[in-house]
Amino acid sequence: MRSILVVNPKGGAGKTTLSTNVAGYLAREGERVVIGDLDRQQSAMAWLDFRAEHLPHISGFDARDGWDKGRPKGSTALVIDAPAGIHGKGLSEALKQADKVLVPVQPSLFDMAATEEFLRLVVEEKAVRKQKTFVALVAMRVDPRTRTAAMLERFLSHFELPVLTYLRDTQIYPAAAAEGKTLFDLAPSRTRRELENWQPLVDWIRA
Ligand SMILES: Nc1ncnc2c1ncn2[C@@H]1O[C@H](COP(=O)(O)OP(=O)(O)OP(=O)(O)O)[C@@H](O)[C@H]1O
Numbered sequence: 001m002r003s004i005l006v007v008n009p010k011g012g013a014g015k016t017t018l019s020t021n022v023a024g025y026l027a028r029e030g031e032r033v034v035i036g037d038l039d040r041q042q043s044a045m046a047w048l049d050f051r052a053e054h055l056p057h058i059s060g061f062d063a064r065d066g067w068d069k070g071r072p073k074g075s076t077a078l079v080i081d082a083p084a085g086i087h088g089k090g091l092s093e094a095l096k097q098a099d100k101v102l103v104p105v106q107p108s109l110f111d112m113a114a115t116e117e118f119l120r121l122v123v124e125e126k127a128v129r130k131q132k133t134f135v136a137l138v139a140m141r142v143d144p145r146t147r148t149a150a151m152l153e154r155f156l157s158h159f160e161l162p163v164l165t166y167l168r169d170t171q172i173y174p175a176a177a178a179e180g181k182t183l184f185d186l187a188p189s190r191t192r193r194e195l196e197n198w199q200p201l202v203d204w205i206r207a
């Protein structure tokens, strides 16, 4: 089973947006996807409640109760939505569950400052150093042609972690989420441009 952890201790970085969309992509590809929701706020679980029956199925469980309790059997992909403030043992445990780790980062000074120490910790993790766990960054809510994107790129270049893509700041994400949907559940005519931005991310997930 593949497992992807979406994590950044900074609140509002885009973790749940990224988790649900990664889950949506995998479900669309025919995987049996389960979201492990580590957040006390259970946002991903709330989102699943809105997801219509006819859409590619995604299941979920409250991963705070442990990794096996309540987890649906027979899934082929696990996406873990981490909470803000994750650290210490909780972070180590989550990293242990994952073979891939996605870190959404927004191009603001506050976000970058809050993410810096976390990224230093992550690259020091044994599994990451030994390349058992692969870590990559996703720039969130940013147009790659802007000065803020250049600033973010300079910041991220210190970590020797791949920056997979830049996802735009667009109402597509919150609008889809409000209906229990992802980018991959919408008409391609509405999402063509953003799907192009997803391609490198999708390739990394599949690799
Ligand atoms: N690319 C985007 N374009 C527009 N809005 C976005 C984008 N990514 C995230 N958002 C919005 O930003 C807000 C925060 O995103 P999200 O809830 O995914 O972050 P989070 O890291 O899970 O937050 P928390 O730390 O509270 O769990 C949400 O309202 C979401 O709809």
Ligand SMILES: [Mg+2]
Pocket (backbone or CB within 6 Å): 015, 016, 017, 039, 043, 081, 082, 083
């Ligand atoms: Mg969240």
